[in-house]
Amino acid sequence: MKEVELLAPVGSFESLKAAVQNGANAVYLGGKDFSARASANNFDREELREAIKYAHIRGVRVFVTTNTLIKQNELKDFIEYVKFLYDINIDALILQDIGAAMTIKKILPDFELHASTQMVAHSLEDVKYLESIGFDRVVLARELNVEEIKHICDNTNVDIEVFVHGALCVCYSGQCLMSSMIGNRSGNRGRCAQPCRQRYTMIDINTGEEVSSEGDYLLSTRDLNAIEEINQIIDAGVHSLKIEGRMKKPEYVATVIGSYRDAVDDYLRSKKVNVSHDIIADLYTIFNRKFTKGLLLGDVGKDVMNSQVPNNQGLYIGKVVDYNKKAKRLKIALEENLKKGDGINLGGGVIGRIIKGNEITDIGYKGETIEIDFIGEARRNQMIFKTSDTQLMDKVQSTFKQDKELVKSYIDGEISLKLGRNPIIKFKDLKGNKAEIIGDFIIEKALKVPMSEEKIETQLRKLGNTPYQLRDLKIDLDDNISLPISVINQIRRECIDKLSEERIEIKDRKYKDEKVSYSPQRAIRLKDKNLRVKVKNLEQLREVVNFEIDAIYYEDASTIEDAITIGKENNKKVIYSAPRIIRNKEYNRLNKIKELNEESIQIGTLGSIDFFKNKNFCIDYYLNTFNSETINHFKEEGATTVCISQELNMNEIEETLIYTDLDVESVVYGFAPMMISEYCPMGVIVRNCKKDKRCKECSEGRYALKDFKGEEYRLSQDIFCRTTIYNSKPTCVLDNLEELNNIGVNIFRLDFTRESTSEIREVLEAYIEVINNNFRLGDKSNRLYKKLDQEGITTSHFYKGVE
Structure with a gap:
């Protein structure tokens, strides 16, 4: 078994000290550029040099997060920055952008590369593909369970890294467009505005009625805490245990790393998990949004979510017995200790004196009933949580504020x-x-x-x-x-x-102090304009085959053979569109697709490239194609078309397409899927579903989430019981097709999801009219445009892009 690595998040130099002095084997941090936590302090170039010195002297490896999608006009600066990181002895890069990764592999082949969780590796097929193109480590999607992780570890040679503690995303990382579509801040660019932590209500589309729920934060997850079953993760063969939290304070880093260090060492020494009550209490106190063992260890549905509190809850310490407002005294029955200087979730501030009858003291013990001075509002039996602990703060601050060397290396x-x-x-x-x-x-x-x-x-x-x-x-x-x-x-x-x-110094670097350059080659694009559509079922398919279109992407695997037959009868090319998430065993359900005689398939996962290697494949936008290096990588792998990311604007698309001659498509109509999640709000809220089974309520797609602005985001499920949340407004660029064509997009794509057959007909007639009319609007397109404009449309990121 490989040595187990404890990997710590570092957002500041104090956090670096906290991580190292509490036993981290490695740390991950961001520079000022290309980091997926743009609002963290991050390290400038001189601070990065100093961080390397501090960590390496103490035997700790340093990984830099360059895990954002890279725009075409950033590639040159990105490569220069990567070369700087290489020269100053950064141990490895964490990356999301596959084109950028392949460029690094060409010019600095001995630089260790880690595939970020933003690359959505959620199957053995994904991991093996990333290993085959040169990645040394893969950070798995947080949705996988230990059995799936063990299967991956047993069948690959690449290092596997898994999150074991900290915040969870409700959406698969790297697949979320919600922040960028709503607020222009992209999670793929390190600027997530956390729309999942906002208030939503669920409504029944058919009746307009609100579905009652236990809280308002319907997309807010609990925090992961796997410490009590860390043995299962280690025994699965995981090399790196990753703690989330580059935005957190050094006290958090010290507490969590110190706790996991003790737990891991105890298990490796004794083969028993022995986590004390005090350690659990410390983890609750330092930060939690309620804890869950996550999908990692079998929690599902309600047990992963926290609809009541989207921020730190603290440690439960007892209940209010009584509140004497006149005397300004709060009586508490303690179920955990409470000390002078601690903070609680009532009233703000910190605890002053603790009163036991006629005695004034500094501490109240578990099982006692005490009083504290209190001004504010409280009700009998109200739960009280400790949100800060003076003793814990003093203990963990002593590990990094006094420059003591607590962790020694043998020489x-x-x-x-x-x-x-x-x-x-x-x-x-x-x-x-x-x-x-x-x-x-x-x-x-x-x-x-x-x-x-x-x-x-x-x-x-x-x-x-x-x-x-x-x-x-x-x-x-x-x-x-x-x-x-x-x-x-x-x-x-x-x-x-x-x-x-x-x-x-890292001794075996071969390209230190050498100059590297990035100079892509311009390409000649002589392409005919085409129209393609994507549909979900046979009813929609039967409508679109009547129109002049180049190809039809079809999503329903259970009826694909019927769909192909209908396509042939109408002289139309039907291409199966594979799911964007395909877990290990789920590939078995796609074997019949692989065996079909049809030559083409549309894919949205990296593992599908090899799984469907007997077919021509079209890359969907789920693989986040952001620059020409990514497009050309997929071309080399055999792709016939690539759908460009929906987060690029017109100028950025034009800059990108100068350097590729591959057919490139863009979605010019459709309700954009903003999230895909293992969590089913419909099942949990409507009937507390915990089964991996598609029920009638979910499959009908009759529910939506409503935000504080009144926008409604429709929900639907795929064949694997995963929920997709769609944008409230459709993307529509009817009057911008000429500009798209002029900048090099030669395939216009219409994505149909919830539209009726009459709506589909209306949209198709309008777009075909514009294309055939040399990009000028006619009667049908003008009529549709006015109708959609009144109902509410978006031009997506075509004219705004993302930061």
Whole structure:
């Protein structure tokens, strides 16, 4: 089994110290550029150099998050930044953009690459594909359970990293457009506005009635906490245990890393999980939105969600017994300890004195009933949570604020003390780094008391507040010699400093200090304009086959053979559109698709590239094609068309398409899918469903989420019982098709989801009219445009883009 790595989030230098001094084996952090947490402090270039020195000296690896999608006009600067990271000894890059990753692999082939969870690796097929193109590590989607993870670990050689603690996304990471579609802030660009933490109500589309629920935050997840079953994750073969939280304070990092360090070490030593009550209490106190074991360990539905509180809840400590408003006294029955200086969720501020009858004290213990001074509102039996703990803060702050070296690395030493020669001292660490110092002093014969081995060893073991502990020591000592203690101390210090410098450098980098450049090749695009549509069922298909279109993408696997027959009868090409999420066993349900004689398929997962390798494939926008490097990578893999990301604007699309000659399509009509989730709001809220079974309520698509502005986001489910949340307004660019055509898009795509056959007919007639009329609007297109404009439409990101 591979060595288990505990990986810590770092948003500041204090957090770096907190992580390292509490036992992290590696840290991940962001620079000021291309980081998926743009609102974190992040590190400038000089701070990155210092972070590397601090971590590497202490034996901790550093990974930099460059896990955003890269625009065409950013590629040159991105490569320059990556080369800087390579030269300053960053251990690995965490990436989302596959085109950027392939560019790095060409120019810096020995740079370690990690596939971010934003790359949506959720199956063995996905992982094996990423391994085949050069990734050294894959961060799995947070939706996978331990059985699926074990299957992946058992069947691949790449390192596997899994989130074990912290915030969860309700949507598959890398598949969320909700923040960008609603507020122009893209999660794919590190600027998620967290729309999942906002209030929503669920409504029945048919009746307009609101469905009652236990809370208002219908998309807000609990926080993951896997510490009590960390053995299952380790035994599954996971190499890296990842803690979420680059936006969190250093106290959070220290608490969580210290807790998991103890739990992991205890399990590796004793093969038993032994997590104390105090550790659990600390984790609740430092931050939680209620805890869940997550889909990782079998929690589903309601057990993963927290519709009541979208922010920190704290540690439950007891209930209100009584509140004397006149005396300003709150009586509490304690179920956990409460101390002076602690904070609670009532009234704000911190606890002053604690009153027990006539006694004033600083602490109340579990099982006691106490009183505190209180101004505010409280009701009998109200639950009270501790949101800060002075003792915990003092304990964890002492690990990083006092510059104490709490975690030591073993080193071995040698010293040679020969009469008439200079003293020679050598240190080496367990990773092969070596340092040697020859002292200036000439060793003399002792006049009185000769130097002893015991005295030399005592001095050499005085490593004090360094990050080292001397393990083995060899002493080559002549008899009856003399050497000042100050000389031994000096050469020891110098050798330690030299060893530290050696530990900073990564030794086997082949391309250090070499210049690298990025210069894409322009391509000639001579393409005919085509119209394609995507439909969900046979009813929609029967309507669209009557129109002049190039191809039809069809989503329903259960009726695909009927769909192909209908297509052939009407001389239309029907292409199966595979799901955007296909977990390990779910590929079995697609075997019949692979065996069909049809030559083409549309795919939205990386694993599908090899799974459907006997077919021509079209890349859907789910794979986040953001630049020409990504388009051309998919072309090299055999793609016949690529659908461009829906987050690019006109200028960015034009800049991108200059450098590729592949057929490129763009969605010019449709309700954009903004989220895909394992969580089913319909099932949980309507009937507390916990089964992986598509029920009537869900399959009918009769529910929507309504936000505070009154916008309604329709919900639907796929064949694997996953929920898709659609935009409230359709994208419509009827009057912008000419501009799209002029910048190089040669396939216009209409995505039909909830439209009736009459609505489909209306949309198709309008778009065909515009295309056939040399991009001028006619009667049908004008009529549709006015109708949709009144109901509410969006031009998506075609004219605004994302930051």
